[in-house]
Amino acid sequence: MAALLSVNHLSISFGGLRAVDDFNVEIEKGAxxxxxxxxxxxxxxxxxxxxxxxxxxxxxIFLGDRNITGLSTVEINQAGIARTFQNIRLFKDMSVLDNVKVGLHNRYPYSTLAGILKLPVYFKTEKEMDEKALELLKVFELDGESETLSKNLPYGKQRKLEIARALATDPKLLLLDEPAAGMNPNETGELMDTIRFVRDHFDMTILLIEHDMKLVAGICEALTVLNFGSVLCQGQTSEVLKNPEVIKAYLGD
Amino acid sequence: MMKMTKQTRRDLITYGIVIVFYIVMQLLDLAGILSFHVKGLLVPLCYYAIAAVALNLVVGILGDLSLGHAGFMCIGAFSSSLFSVTLKDSGFPAGLRFFLALLIGTFFAALFGFLIGIPVLRLNGDYLAIVTLAFGEIIKNILAAVYFGYDEEGLHIAFKSFPLQGEGKMLINGAMGIQGTPTDSTFTIAVVILLLALFIVQNIVRSRTGRAIMSIRDNRIAAEAVGIQITKYKMTAFTISAAIAGTAGVLFSHNTTTLTATSTYFGYNVSILILVYVVLGGIGNIRGSVIATAILYILPEMLRGLSNYRMLIYAIVLIIIMLINWAPAAITFREKYGISAYLARRKENRTPVSDMGSGKGGS
Incomplete structure (x- = not known):
């Protein structure tokens, strides 16, 4: 079976700096x-x-059989990659429910005119969106706060909402950028359960960036270690973490 | 579905306020209390309120600062006046003529909003504000300089005066503008259009399109990452806003017989005046724009008796409203002791304890 995501020889430079150099990875579905x-x-x-x-x-970059190299962010999202951000990027002056409904935007279309005139399709689609959004929020135990402005949520819940919003776009692959940043050990433990749950419940493939080694060792099945833009080491989590090169990169000589 | 009803109720209250204001004004008029001067303020009040609602769609909902909305009013005013003046003596029914004039003014403002939006919406923040300001001034200055007329040899357009050959008419006479626009704007029509503008903008905000627009305002990068087409929704908001401002322009030009593209009516100071209404009414608060316009437009007119102190008092009122609306301490005070907090407390006190637990199920 072909991998869900395969990346071949990916490189980019900013000025003279080679930020990513010959990056390769294959991620199986459900990994x-x-x-x-x-x-x-x-x-x-x-x-x-x-x-x-x-x-x-x-x-x-291939997602399944499809070459998505050079597509725009919007096209890539529609192809099936959703992400969260290292520094949380919610729609802060919108309600929790509306944040998720923005994620549902492309899956539940109706025209601007239908919205202005409040045609039957508006009420029908909005109702479906509300139901779908609440269903997603329930998974993350946020359904009780659907009316709250997202900026007023506590930090941990903001992280969860960002994941819920990403899932609303119905992705095949979910990218999580440091989901545990700024969390205490309790919250991190809870987050690990959530991530595992998302994978099982939504049959999702997840690629995550993380500094918290407890989280990485706890839930990741395989790892790629980057150092100065190039791949240092790749493989099963337990083996990668024992690799002396990796330890050296993290702890120095 | 509690949310739907709450939002719908909010929207209905806005329409209600406008309708009540309309009825009160009509009753005062019937009772003969309204002076000729005050009656003359009602239509301008409406078109400034419409322009403020339009601008709030760009400033408050889309989150981009436009200082060129007087330019769109100018296009709406001139295109519709041109149409009305041409048809005035042809025996065309006045009602239908004004209806078509409204459509034409709206259409041309929308067209220019779209065309100007293509380059302008690539910019952000201060840059966008300055470029929209420039476009507004360009529109005003071109319309103040152009000569447009017809004679036996056909249509003529030029940037300097020209003689007409035989039978003909000068439609736009340079700095003299358009003379003889029929005064079709009435308070009733103006209020209907204000309600229509509110209806359009409020319904957009509650729709999928509105959420997309607001998501761009709140976080452009995240909006893109969940598949929102940034350019499409920015253009949608900007074009609709320009169109509505154009409609306000039609009301303006059909409220007086002489239409000139001077700074007093279409300069950037007018754009800023409308922005003041939007900011003081609350950015993103559609109802607030209407109320702020009513207060701030009527106030200086009411203070005419104080002559020299008029603008001083106006300025002080501006500062006070600004502080009440936006000072952090005032916001905290409002949250603690304001009307909505009072109502919430009362509701809580009235609700029997046994109902509290099941409260969530009903929402």
Missing amino acids: LYGLIGPNGAGKTTVFNLLTGVYKPDEGR
């Missing part, structure tokens, strides 16, 4: 895959390349 590395290793740049924020200088 929980980790991308780790010291600060500045180019992890988030890889995410930005995968989601079309940056166009790669070299290399190709």
Whole structure:
């Protein structure tokens, strides 16, 4: 079976700096895959390349059989990649429910005119969207706060809402950029359960960037370690974490 | 479905306020209390309110600062006046003529909004504000300089005066503008159009399109990442806003017989005046725009008796409203002791304890 995501020889330079150099990865459907590395290793740049924020200088990205290299962010989202952000990016002056409904935008279409005139299709579609959004919020135990402005949610719940919003676009692959950043050990433990649950419940493939080694060791089945933009080591989590090269990159000589 | 009803109720209250204001004004008029001067303020009040609602769609909902909306009013005013003046003496029914004039003014403002939007919406923040300001001034200055007329040899357009050959008419006479627009605007029509503008903007905000527009305002990068087509929705908001401002322009030009593209009516100071209404009414608060326009438009007119102190008092009122609306301390005070907090407390006190637990199920 072909991998869900295959990335071949991906490279990008900013000025003279080769931020990502010959990055390769194959992720099977249903995998929980980790991308780790010291600060500045180019992890988030890889995410930005995968989601079309940056166009790669070299290399190709396949989602299933489809070549998505060079597509726009919107097209890539519609092809089936959704993401969260390292520094949370919610629609902060919109309600929790509306945040998810923006995620549902492309799956429940009706015209602007139908919205202005409040045609029957408006009420029908909005009702379906409300139901779908609440169903998603329920999974993350946010349904009780659907009316709250998202900026007023506590930090941990904001992280969850961002995942819920990403899932609303019905992706095949979910990219999580440091989901545990700023969380205490309790919250991180809860987050690990949530991520596992998302994978099983939605039959999702997940690629995540993380610094929290407890989380990485706890839930990722396989890892790629980046250092200075290139792949240092790739393989099963337990083996990668024992690799002396990796330990050296993290802890120094 | 509690949310739907709550939002719908909010929208209905807005329409209600406008309708009540309309009825009160009509009753005062019947009772003979309204002076000629005050009656003359009612239509301008409506078109400024319409322009404020339109601008709020761009500033409050889309989150982009436009300082060129007087330009769109100008296009709406001139295109519709041109149409009305041409048809005035042809025996065309006045009602239908004005209806068509409204459509034409709206259409041309929308067209220019769309065309100007293509380059302008690529910019952000201050840059966008400055470029829209420039476009507004360009529109006003071109319309103040253009000569447009017809004679036996056909249509003529030029940037300097020209003689007409035989039978003909100068439609736009340079800085003298358009003379003899029929005064079709009435308070009733203006209120109907204000309600229509509110209906359009409020329904957009509650729709899928509105959510897409607001998501761009709140976080453009995240909006793109969940598949929102940024350009499409920015253009939609900007074009609709320009169109509505154009309709306000039609009301303006059909309220007086002489239409000139001067700074007093269409300069950037007018754009800023409308922006003041939007900001003081609350950015993104559609109802607030209407109320702020009513207060701030009527106030200086009411203070005419104080002559020299008029603008001083106006300025002080501006500052006070601004503080009440936006100062952090005032916001905290409002949240604690304001009307909605009072109502919420009362509701809580009235609700029997046994109902509290099941409260969530009903929502």
